[in-house]
Amino acid sequence: MTVPSAFTPSLPPAERAAHGKDARKRAPRSGHGRFETATSRPDPIDVIERQSADRVPELVPIRYGRMLESPFRFYRGAAAIMAADLGDLPDTGLRVQLCGDAHPLNFRLLASPERRLVFDINDFDETLPGPFEWDVKRLAAGFVTAARANGFPAKEQDGVVRACVKAYRERMRAFAGMRTLDVWYAQDDADRLRELLASSMDREARRRTARAAARARTRTHLEAFSKLTHVTAEGRRIAPDPPLITPLDQLAAGSYEAVGERDFDALLHGYARTLPPERRHLLRHYRLVDMARKVVGVGSVGTRCWVLLLLGRDDDDPLLLQAKEAQESVLAAHTGGEHHGNQGRRVVSGQRLMQTSGDIFLGWTHVVGLDGQDRDFYVRQLWDWKGIARPETMEPRLLTLFARLCGASLSRAHARSGDPVAIAAYLGGSDRFDRALAEFAQSYADRNERDFQALEAAHRSGRIRAERL
Template sequence: MAIPNAFTASLSPAERAAYGRNARKHVTRSRHEWFDAPRERPDPLEVIERQSATRLPELVPIRYGRMLESPFRFYRGAAAIMATDLGAAPNTGLTVQLCGDAHLLNFRLLASPERHLVFDINDFDETLAGPFEWDVKRLAASFAIAGRANGFSVEEQNGTVRACLKAYRQRMWDFAGMRTLDIWYAQDDADRMRELLASSMDRAARRRTAAATARARTRTQLQAFAKITRVTAEGRRIAPDPPLVTPLGDLRTDPSGDGEETELQTILDGYARALSSERRHLLRRYHLVDMARKVVGVGSVGTRCWILLLLGRDDADPLLLQAKEAQESVLATHTGGDRYDNQGRRVVAGQRLIQTTSDIFLGWTHVVGLDGRGRDFYVRQLRDWKGIARPDTMDPRLLRLFAQLCGACLARAHARSGDPVAIAAYLGGSDRFDRALTGFAQAYADQNERDFEALGAAVRSGRIHAGSL
């Protein structure tokens, strides 16, 4: 099913608003409240097993083990399942560049190239153009699931979800009245965060927010360098922590590691050619000294991910890059396909379109391995002032505040690529959309729990093997 582009620059604001209101004829706002799994719904375990078939088999059990830790961890790894559910339902046709996996832990503090602390979306493995509501639904459901994990009442869970949706809707209305360049320049830096939340936070919440921003500033390349490397007889090298971090030298003792050094050097060389000339010049100031395979996240476990350690002037001048395999977006089969011939390029293009400021080392490449299979990768810095939320430590009030930040941030991301006038007109000025998606969030949280239980039953029966770590 092709997703039409809902934005036409030649239309007047009134015509664009009419386009948005007309979308309600295809999908009413109240229609979003319902999620009833159809009888012909694909087996969710088959969906994630198809993903696992393209991944490193020795790491797949770790993925399942992480998904079994809790319904929320399962949800993080189940983007493909939710994409199947969303793709089967009617959509508004109001297109944006989707994050594709907009759960709450993919919103965090990041460093801009100007060394400002900003709040933005961080994960773009599944980014693709599609209906704006798919991201909104995934984000809303994540807050319902997180609230349940914290033992919140249904009223408290719904209050958090509604806060997220209201922030999204109101900020989209703000963008609908702004000039195009002002939308593009808008960002959520640390100062704006404090202003946005100041009236809603008590003294304890303000202290926690200040501490979180301070911690984010300490999560630098140098901190990661000190944590994951060590001095050896051969010089500075990445410290092993198998199976989570396995240096290339250790992989060489295993048949699966044969030829990896050549493949990784090819990744670096191809990536360098794709950078702009000034970034390529900067990269040449460094030389590669070590590489290691890294297990990352929940949904990404089993994809090929590498840490590359480069040094500049001396041993105290490091650059840590992460080269991560990019596979087809889970949304692709539900949006009429993918126009990119390189999945790494898709990730990079989507990130640059959604984020206000992106990593200066962000790039992509394509590699043909010794097995003859071509693989796409995207590359970015391993760590740069990242501050990660801890929803399990938040009380209902603080989680609502975080939900407001995420909802407003997602609206900014969507306004950059979609038509904020049309989307705002579709949403309307009332809370009808908010109430509908709050119902959806609860219904999908129920479905997520059933899918989580199905995975547990599959592991107990021996159909699926789960590991730890």
Template structure:
């Protein structure tokens, strides 16, 4: 038998590594945030990220980011990645979401048709310092809390609860067997039953409605909302500039070329699916396609929705093929092991999520301009519900933060050294309070960056439109 034998440390040795890191990088050092003296202009960084995007959609991105500091934050993962690169790190890595703000934690469907609470959106996923995800989540809660007029004390309570949850769950996972960590998941119904005692009657009713709404937002709901019948055939309904069918987007020859490329994308991407799901995919036929504008951080990337039909016209499958570029973390971490950026996204999602979309896969295609671009593919909508941050009370946001912290710990524990990280965090609230201080400082910085973008639009440096 030949090959390289992987060295395995004992739990005691791993814990010792974590404790040793506390001496080198004290947990209270994470309170620090001082922007670098040579920090790039945030507007220039946002423009740089927009450079490879569709020029007619970029103004929509700026328009959305202008709306509020929170919306700016959602579109400025690259800005924060550069800032986080200069902050303290314990030296332990995990697979990162890369954009772990609070709205990227939501209700999702598992292939077994259970409603789960999990982290979502892995466009920026890459291995890196686990602290970066914790800090991006925490700062998002402060920014959302400020928008809701929470007091400083209320915001601090939300963040401390979130980080405490992360710390305590990481300690719990440190004591579990590997396979038990892997099987851990947060079932939404079980979660609601367990936490209902902490919610008032009104909040319980809102959560019940949210669960019911999530289940109603399935592929059939998307089918009815996004399509209509034209001359007896089902087609994607136009909603420009957010949804533009191919026949309205390009002239005849170019449209036919792009349609053929997207058909080939769907056919070839099936080879990245498990064989049983590939067999299921091949039972559908492509009938229509459209360009779609997606979330704040992704506006301007190439994103297509593809309508497929199965047994008959009432057996739909809506897939989303989204362009995958290099992660904003890549400049500050080790390069990805995947040559295809779509595969990078899919691999990170499968590693971090407890259960992933059954149609999740990737492919590389050549565009009309001759450039090779990577894409990942997934269902457009399947039992999804995004939290409404602007309606949360301090108590609800604190509870929500606790769930996010637990879920992020679970995601990191699958790929990182959970025993060393838990030992580094310790059993006191020193790290919790440090990150709370950091989050307030970064929220200040984010507000300044948001103002810089607003001024750039006012001065005509960049163009923004509402859509």
């Protein structure tokens, strides 16, 4: 059971620092090292199958197919397995708003409302308050898994993790000395990051970084509009690419329980009420013309996700929204049973706490479908200057730089909702925590590979059915 943090803003910094140091008695820094599997650990395939039970049945084999591509892809879909493993470990009790699935691919370039390119966390499906180190451990083990996919030797794998954790620790110590509003306004502008890292990058790394930034700026809603839609006799509509993108009118009977237009009327109207008045006014300038079911990610495959095509002035004035089902966080069973009236609101609230620059169309809603089932959704724009890194294809120096960026970005996100003074005092000025996390990441990557092999065995035996697309 997680011990709630005693952080109170009115406490003087010295007492907050003392609270952080006291947490070392409960969870020594060196104790975060090697991961040992608990004897009561549930079967990982059971964990995955329980998640699949409430998903669209015809899409579940696609999820398994994607997870079977590699241990790194499996890791992306195994957040529930790792949440159970982390929940069995002693923790610091120093709580922050967790991403809940802080693997390396959830960090990317994004557009701010001011149309600036920033580096930040992207996915908050599993967000929930919890001990800060859970996110750091998920990120660290993810980098070892990516480094192994690249064929790095163990020494280089450890170097990547230690660079990531050191960046987290040193930035948290910097935040501990900053004014509260300065912490809140801190932002990882992509241009500034490139300047900070320029001295550490060779020519090829600089070229790839510049290319990634330029590519992110082209991934606008207009590019998505061009790729995902086509002209029909009725006007612009979403182009089918089943089963990955299936317009509503092309779904087979019974493929999505029961769907009707009123489901989406309720979705849009409920969503609009969660936007600030000026954003609701902006949304009224658009009309809904088409919807399609979309398969997204790895771990999310099978959850109900819809692309909504709205048009404004004419067929060349689009707004593409993504309405994604929000289910209970994988962390919920391990953080004291915190309850939320709407899981979409949980996702949006967590995102607003952790991100410095949010999507202006971010909101949530609740729908009771024709099948009588209650479902929560959160809504955001589809593609908006998103630059996606490929850590499993990076050479050692570039992966190390990316790990530093991710560690520093996660630290900023945690400092906004937690107590940077207490966390910094816990981490200290030495590299003890860094070394422990490198050891943990190695042993957990081993565990992840064994779980991946278990999924392969389940596929060979016919226990699960996988489809690779």
